[in-house]
Amino acid sequence: MATVVELHNETQRARTLVLDVPDWPGHRAGQHVDVRLVAEDGYQAQRSYSIASAPETAAVSLTVERLDDGEVSPYLCDALGVGDGLEVRGPIGGYFVWDFAQGGPLLLVAGGSGIVPLMAMLRHHAAADAGARAGVPVRLLYSARHLGDVIYRAELEQLAACPEIRTSFALTRDAPPDWNGYRRRIDRAMLEEVGWPVAEMPHAFVCGPTPLVESVANLLVELGHAPARVRTERFGPTGS
């Protein structure tokens, strides 16, 4: 049983739950947990949420995006309070993970709340000493609808000050007049501009809604990246 120790509103629709989880066995960056909610009448609902915190951090953080027609995320985003208990199981998943020892370079591509497991990787990277970090350069490409939807924006700006980390943003719906990032969906030209040359053999992690993940993973393979180096995590409906 976890206890909520802190809550942070990241954006209008995303909230971070900081959990104290007794007997937490530790996790790897990229893993998720299952959250189970049980109502008084016995009705239960389970969902998976990515872990946002680094393995080096004792508390386990989840960042949850509120889906208006959802049933678990509105509870987690609106009803849950500090001090409340929460039933979590995990960590789960052993493929969409990155350990510092796997090395780099890293290409992280996020769509929307797909940034969450990639943030755990960035925080894991940031926890290493400066000398080690310099040997594992990271490029992040983060696509969101509006600037206000960008989760962890201040922290990502801080990370981008590190010489080995380059962040790029694509806003797909609207952007401020002075916006100097991309103003379109992720495409082949963008991946060529901000990604790594194939010869660098990056480890690519792509997380977001299915259409974005499907498109980006296919483009990376078309560009010549080995499929086995492109790991994906998808969520949301496909509409197909």
Add this chain to the structure above:
Amino acid sequence: MADTPFIARGFHSRRAPATPGRLPPGQYETRDFPVLSAGPTPRTPLAKWDFTITGTDARSVRWSWDELRAFPRETPKVDIHCVTKWSKFDTTWEGISVDTLLNAARGGGVQDAPFVMAFSDGGYTTNLPLADLTDGKAWVVFGYDGAALPPEHGGPARLLVPHLYLWKSAKWVRGLRLMPNDQPGFWEQLGYHDRGDPWREQRYQGDA
């Protein structure tokens, strides 16, 4: 999960209840068809596609795309259950019963063995007892909802084993390898349950 449920204060169902007995524990019904896979969608030209069943003595039978589709077809209408908690009711597929393929393989000299590893383009594997693939419980399908199976859902062909969690229904399947002993496949090596029966909620290692 714990035996005594912790009541989430103020939590109530927001969904219309599913037909009693139709939704396995911990699942919710979706009308969408979510996509989950660990890497890029593989694309093998049909001219180079084949399907192989290999016995424990390495004897094997192999069918081209056209040869596989020439077997008698079935159109199962089934409920499917993904370990990520969604279930989808009344999905309709078109393909060949694994019974049919195993019979043909026996005719080609491939002998039965108690376990099977399904293998796919892209390197994916998943293990099953042979008994979970026989007696009308499993198909190799190439049609979904009246059309060709889309690549992101496993086309050109995937395994369909609807009584187990959907990771057992290997997308982009290219064959079955019979095994004398059980061996873990891709997700089974990464902490997921060896068998994956949704009605027993066998999601992860350690579940009953």
